[in-house]
Amino acid sequence: MASPIVDAKVVITSPGRNFVTLKITTAEGVYGLGDATLNGRELAVAAYLTEHVCPLLIGKDAHRIEDMWQYLYRGAYWRGGPVGMTAIAAVDVALWDIKAKIAGLPLYQLLGGACRDGVTVYGHANGATIEETVQEAIRYRDLGYRAIRLQSGVPGLKSTYGVSRDKMFYEPADAALPTENEWSTPRYLRMVPQLFKAARAELGWDVELLHDVHHRLTPIEAGRLGKDLEPYRPFWLEDAVTAEHQAGFRTIRDHTTTPLAVGEIFSSIWDCKTLIEEGLIDFIRATVVHAGGLTHLRRIAALADLYHVKTGCHGATDLSPVSMAAALHFGLSTSNFGIQEYMRHTPETDAVFPHNYGFEDGMLHPGDAPGLGVDLDEGLAARHPYSRAYLPVNRLQDGTMFNW
Numbered sequence: 056m057a058s059p060i061v062d063a064k065v066v067i068t069s070p071g072r073n074f075v076t077l078k079i080t081t082a083e084g085v086y087g088l089g090d091a092t093l094n095g096r097e098l099a100v101a102a103y104l105t106e107h108v109c110p111l112l113i114g115k116d117a118h119r120i121e122d123m124w125q126y127l128y129r130g131a132y133w134r135g136g137p138v139g140m141t142a143i144a145a146v147d148v149a150l151w152d153i154k155a156k157i158a159g160l161p162l163y164q165l166l167g168g169a170c171r172d173g174v175t176v177y178g179h180a181n182g183a184t185i186e187e188t189v190q191e192a193i194r195y196r197d198l199g200y201r202a203i204r205l206q207s208g209v210p211g212l213k214s215t216y217g218v219s220r221d222k223m224f225y226e227p228a229d230a231a232l233p234t235e236n237e238w239s240t241p242r243y244l245r246m247v248p249q250l251f252k253a254a255r256a257e258l259g260w261d262v263e264l265l266h267d268v269h270h271r272l273t274p275i276e277a278g279r280l281g282k283d284l285e286p287y288r289p290f291w292l293e294d295a296v297t298a299e300h301q302a303g304f305r306t307i308r309d310h311t312t313t314p315l316a317v318g319e320i321f322s323s324i325w326d327c328k329t330l331i332e333e334g335l336i337d338f339i340r341a342t343v344v345h346a347g348g349l350t351h352l353r354r355i356a357a358l359a360d361l362y363h364v365k366t367g368c369h370g371a372t373d374l375s376p377v378s379m380a381a382a383l384h385f386g387l388s389t390s391n392f393g394i395q396e397y398m399r400h401t402p403e404t405d406a407v408f409p410h411n412y413g414f415e416d417g418m419l420h421p422g423d424a425p426g427l428g429v430d431l432d433e434g435l436a437a438r439h440p441y442s443r444a445y446l447p448v449n450r451l452q453d454g455t456m457f458n459w
């Protein structure tokens with residue numbers, strides 16, 4: 056039954072944006088893929104894998120997924136963190152891909168089978184103004200999305216998070232050196248309630264509306280915004296504050312019933328244990344690629360389930376189609392699934408990562424091919440050389456360094 060690993064390699068490709076992919080191959084020639092992309096710090100994970108992980112995989116049994124996870128997590132000594140946990144995630148997902156391929160089953164069948172017919176997703180409507188954003192939201196509704204994230208420009212600011220030139224494909228890592236954004240919390244706090252009021256007036260109540268604060272408020276400011284948005288019933292307010300101070304969410308909870316989502320930058324269950332156990336959040340956004348893979352993400356979902364917290368996994372374009380496929384198998388088979396983010400990849404990216412999932416009636420489904428249902432065209436990948444790109448940085452209008 057053993058399937059010894061005979062090869063493990065890192066493929067770095069940049070079809071419009073950088074992706075790092077781990078490919079593990081067994082003695083019988085079965086291979087699995089794992090996404091290892093950490094936006095803006097891609098080569099750190101590539102080196103961690105190439106220099107410190109891949110040599111350990113050769114000869115190991117690909118079926119021993121849990122043992123491999125523990126070996127790489129405990130064996131590192133310097134456990135946790137975004138680079139190490141992204142590397143472990145890539146190994147984990149690749150091994151699940153292999154196991155499902157050998158079993159001849161779509162991965163979700165190995166994770167307990169389907170809990171639902173499809174994975175409900177949310178799309179991203181953005182615009183330079185409230186009016187433009189609302190028109191984009193109408194377009195997304197007409198495309199069939201049942202949930203739409205609203206991100207608008209802020210009057211008086213030359214730039215902000217989530218507003219892109221390209222309406223369909225948002226990629227924030229947009230330059231060889233960090234783009235400088237500017238920020239004003241007072242201007243922002245005045246804009247968001249107007250955005251939601253306008254969106255509800257045009258879209259009504261049959262579509263879920265979400266918003267990403269992107270780590271920029273204090274707890275009391277988040278309480279203020281949550282309260283101001285209550286009349287418009289947001290599906291969630293995401294990353295309202297930076298989440299190192301988990302107890303800070305108690306203040307937000309004291310002031311608003313607006314649902315809270317957090318966790319796309321979390322690396323492990325330890326980053327969200329207090330938030331979940333104290334009921335300080337409603338959705339956990341930890342992802343397959345950055346939180347230790349499917350093996351660890353299932354533990355986070357199981358803990359969350361005990362405390363009425365649902366999943367709401369991150370799904371931006373810097374998570375490759377390999378991650379999206381894994382997230383869909385996870386979302387299909389997880390009882391306390393909430394919603395899945397879905398930022399479409401460009402046709403250039405989709406060509407490098409051919410996959411089975413497709414959008415229909417507001418949902419995605421991973422398909423029923425054995426394994427993840429995604430592949431890597433290495434020939435095409437080689438035609439897109441890596442090019443360093445940074446996420447933006449953000450400063451207050453007086454020049455003070457702030458959170459992007």
Ligand SMILES: O=C(O)[C@@H](O)[C@@H](O)[C@H](O)[C@H](O)CO
Nearest residue numbers: 094227267319370371373396
């Ligand atoms: O919720 C989201 O999709 C955002 O927070 C992301 O676009 C995030 O900015 C990027 O993934 C960072 O690489």
Ligand SMILES: [Mg+2]
Nearest residue numbers: 267293294319
């Ligand atoms: Mg976000």
